[in-house]
Amino acid sequence: MREKISLLYLCTGNSCRSQMAEGWTHALKSDEIEVYSAGIETHGLNPNAVKVMAEAGVDITGQKSQHIDEFKDTKIDYVVTVCNHAHETCPWFPADCKVVHVGFDDPPKLSAPDASEEVKLDGFRRVRDEIKTFVETLPRFLAEEK
Secondary structure, three states: OOOOEEEEEEEOOOOOHHHHHHHHHHHHHOOOEEEEEEEOOOOOOOHHHHHHHHHOOOOOOOOOOOEHHHHOOOOOOEEEEOOHHHHHHOOOOOOOOEEEEOOOOOHHHHOOOOOOHHHHHHHHHHHHHHHHHHHOOOOHHHHHOO
């Protein structure tokens, strides 16, 4: 049996994109990947991310918003940055890891602040589905990035 790879999804606040990616990876790839998520800041779980993941049958309520510093002593094979800001401004990455950037739109920024709840959720759903499509390519995608 092959050893699992360890993967950390990183975004700015660890509230939406990285949380959805962690949830999808748990749901779809837990036999191959030990997954974590973190941010360069912590903003807590976004309730709309929780809601749209639940619609897809993935419960992320047990996950928490974590800071990258919490992983200083964790062996990480890959860091996947899921937003440009984290990719460009992360103060450090775990030693000996491969950093791969796969950017996704920030769901809260996909609609106007005064948009209806349904319009706001549609942005979250689109990004959720894009992240699922990406996770389905793992770990093959990571091997190709070497």
